[in-house]
Amino acid sequence: MRTLLSWSTGKDSAWALHVLRQMPGIEIAGLVTSINEAADRVSMHGVRRSLAEAQAKATGLPLHIISLPSPCTNETYEERMSAFVATARDAGIEAMAFGDLFLADIRAYREDRLRGTGLVPLFPLWERDTRQLARDMVSSGLRARLVSVDPRAIARDLVGREFDDDLIEDLPSTADPCGENGEFHTFAYAGPMFDAPISVVTGVVVERDGFVYADLDSQPRDQVAGGVGAGASG
Secondary structure, eight states: OEEEEEOOSSHHHHHHHHHHTTSTTOEEEEEEEEEETTTTEETTTOOBHHHHHHHHHHHTOOEEEEEEOSSOOHHHHHHHHHHHHHHHHHTTOOEEEOOOOSOHHHHHHHHHHHTTTTOEEEOTTTTOOHHHHHHHHHHHTOEEEEEEEOTTTSOGGGTTOBOSHHHHHHSOTTSOTTOTTSSEEEEEEESTTSSSOOOOEEEEEEEETTEEEEEEESSOOOOOSSSTTTTOOO
8 A cells, every 4th residue: 555654754753654664565655744835844843844855865755745835724734735635646645644643633634634535544653552652762762852842731941852761751740751732843863764863953942932942953053043933834
């Protein structure tokens, strides 16, 4: 089954790729991410396009980019997603996979949007115990860094931290260990799903729209805050 994987650049989509590659009958044909046209960053996570491209290169898979305006209405978001799905189906894609863990409303939304398109929705990580899942990710060699946090849910100074055993222990008991409720988002830069680690450095930290973002880049540079956190859409 030729499958595209929804790619947020974070640990869950990276782990979903690792799991899918071990599933019989699944051929991963590529990764799919949405990019904020104004900021040239991945939607929601606010990660630079260049880092998403570096991830795709390290997986050996093509990266399919869906460009979104900023701001982006739900109508525009759904129109562009639907157009991409139709093109993918015509190219022989049979399924779309997602790294969702347990949010039933998100799963229902994805299933509804794919209904009747000819693409089968796949959820390889669905309802796994998230504390054990987080531990499994770390012990496997997956390396990720927190690129955004919701300071209403966890401490703002956790942004930029490594996603490791210490981080998991430092999370409050009210937070999901994988951040599935939006407590934090990550960028995965090493692990069994990559051919080689991706070099990243942490730069400027900014707060925008109620969230705290740490900018990542592949090399030190003079950074400005303008684009960080500007990736959210739809």
